[in-house]
Amino acid sequence: MKKKIRYIDLGYIDLPKLHATEEAVAKSGISTLMLWIARPAAVNLGYFQSAEREVDLAEAKRLGIGITRRPSGGGAVLFDERQLYYSIVVGLDSGVLPKAPRACFLKAAEGIVYALKEFGLTSEFKGKNDVVVNGKKISGNAQTSRWGARIQHGTLLLDFDIATAARVLKIPIEKVEDKGIKARDLPGMIEERVTTVEKELSRDVDVEEVKEALKSGFARALDVELTAGSLTGEEKEIRDRAISRYKSPEWVYRR
């Protein structure tokens, strides 16, 4: 008999509320898969990143792009409505996700690979935490273990606002050999390394279709049955108390 885990569609959600929700679910111990879409657009920094080194803070302000920080490591990404995001929050000892970091990344990637296959796309895990199609990143992933839980979360690029990303994210000089890279080269650089579902399919995709594919992909990879549910009253209370912390400068600009 398969393990049943809760599925929640969080819809459009701002990042501080999303991270507060992840925290609440981690604390409640109810194994859950959540799908969500970031709104409004914001930069999401990895826990260890320096805000001012990774983001052009003045440009982000000019564009009305907020700055947020997640509890997990990894790199800075522009989160917007053109991507679909997942958060798997399960007890560390629940056995739903492997405990070892790499095995956990591989397990989540398996779900994404299955989902992309439903659209006829062949993808694979690459590097430390990416899923790629034809060598280009289509999904970025991160994980943390807190409050007795594992939070494994990430993005799936349906479309990508390269222009805005190039404006707010600082040139990752150390990722390229040629030190002559100029600001105007950044969109091209991004385009060489990143792809999207719509680009690969040469057509628009309906996000609801992708949600269904991700649900069945993760259910298959994790070998679980998903039961649609919602946050408990207690989880909502924990979430609501945590939101201001994720919005605070002490959190966002901690490094």
Add this chain to the structure above:
Amino acid sequence: MIILKEAVHKAEGGVIRVAVEADDVIKKIKITGDFFIFPEDSIEGLEKVFVGTSTDDVALLKVIKDFYENIDSYGIEPEDLLKAIKKAL
């Protein structure tokens, strides 16, 4: 004289940026980047332990190895942290 110096080292598990103020010993250090270390807040503890540490390899590596006794990392080895700090110094 205390000078703030910065350097970047690309490890398999991500980019490590170090900003450091030091003379014979480290006065202040900030280690940032896009890597994964568990638990995450151990990094702040590491930065504190480095303060007052002599800037020779032996001393630095000892602090790093002690740190690794209590953490899990993903593609960031002790040698990567040492390289990043030495690059900055």
